[in-house]
Amino acid sequence: MSIYIAHRLFAPHDRALAADLAERLARKIGADRIFLPFCDTDEEDLVAEVKGRRLFELDRERLGRLDAMVALLHGPSLDDGVCMEIGYAAASGVPVVVVTTDFQTYSLTEWDTLLDFPDPLIQAVAHRVVRVPSLGPWPLPDRQGLTRYAEFRFRNLSQVDAALDAAVEVLLNLPVPGPRPVCDTEPGVVYVEGSPYAAWGPDHLAEACVDVGHGVIVPQRFTAADPVAGALADLTAVCAAARLLADVSGPETPPGTALLIGVALASGVRIAAFHPRPTYTHASGREPNWRNLMIQYAADALLTDTKAVQTWLTV
Template sequence: MTFYIAHRLFAAHDRALAADLADRLAAKAGADRVFLPFCDTDEEDLVAEVKGRRLFELDRERLGRLDAMIAILHGPSLDDGVCMEIGYAAACGVPVVVLTTDFQTYSLTEAGTHLDFPDPLLQAVATRIVRMAKLGPALPTTPGPSRFRGFHARNVAQTSTALDAVVDALLELPTRAPLPTGSREASSTPMYVEASPYTPWGQDHLAKACMDTGHIVVVPQRFTASDPVSGALADLTAVCSAGRLLADVSGPETPPGTALLIGAALASGVRIAAYQPRPTYTHAHGREPNWRNLMIQYASEAHLANDEAVLSWLAA
């Protein structure tokens, strides 16, 4: 099997954690079977006319021929590039094992179903989730070390245990099975509209524009379904069989479920437009500015900044 490790690239401690996981997995599965982005695409020394697009192309090429994915996610604000890659893998039937260092759980209502992530889609597509639900037990210490070194040791030991559990889970994965999708008939293919939870204009703004121009519109079920995981699977299937995905990517990052659906749509050949009326740009040494995570930016065929741009894309 070929293993792809998806992780947040922009902080040294995340890269170090992913490298530790890659090294442990390589020791059991073979180094040539493990792909670690940033390390194996050699981003610092990569030369390309549009570097972000080239990085997107290299990662997408890998996503199209892997056997399993390991995704590292932390906290309520999940990396949108990782979530996009999870969606791509899920739509291709690739099993995904998720490692989370977040000890919190989440629910859509105060007394609702507890989930490992804020968006039910992550729960729905994960083959297995390895969590560190609380701080590990105190370790025996010798006299002298400070309490801070002892606390550090507890966390390192807990992380080590979780990484070993992820490796074991990967080596026991079932064979891949592609996600079932519906047929696409031009006369009845729906438009899937995904709103952003970070914006004040709500679900109806983009959906109404689509309906007013004669499109059949599908909107998310997972936030209103009595079973949010079943609703999430229905959303995923609907996106993979849609003709187009119109996604509001507004927020500090693309919302995690939205990013996942963009990845699934890309893998399924669905046209994608990203709506973002107030863009923010990221900058990295040697790379052009990006208006979103490069995996989101280059997966989208259009970046729509206003209502006129939406109407123009709908008419195309």
């Protein structure tokens, strides 16, 4: 069994949490069967002409030969690189276990079905969601000398321990990965994914596609009576489309959009990212990135206006 641990990279506590899970899994199946990004790509010492692209290539190579993925997702703002990796694994027929200690649930309307994550796509593709939403038990009697802050820390860490232990058990009992899903490609069809962060909505992108003779598919999951069923329909539609035009506007790529970019990349669908006002992130030794590097290098093109969209559609 080869397991990929997908996790947020940009804070030490996130990397430490992923390393804790990797250590627990390694004790069960051996460290050679675990892939922990950042650690196993040796990012701090990696030298490459274009370092971000090289990291993308190393991660994608490992994504192409997995038996399972475990993704650590916490809170309403979900890491777009992790969501992209989830989509890639799901489109490849690889079971994905998602771990969360978020105590919130989400819905698309005030009285709608409760979801584990803001976008139903994540719940739709997950083989299992390991959810530990409540604090751990109070410290044992012999630890009653702790301050209330130390007690609170203990309860939070015991919650994390419970989540990681549960994830390990699920991963060790996963079924053998099934065959890679096969979709019938629809030539000339563009799946247009709008951004909930953008005031302009998806219509102008859809109109740009129609104006140059392309058919258009838009998401169903936000309007379907069953959001999870709608999400699965969206995933199938992206796999079958000739192109994915994804609006990645906002503080980060929206989680469902990022997941569909991963699906499209694994399925050989051409991808363009629409981002009229890109901002850049900078990390030591890397080139500037206009989005998470897993999004940036999955896309064929970055488009900043309607004219650029139509030019991309004719190439």
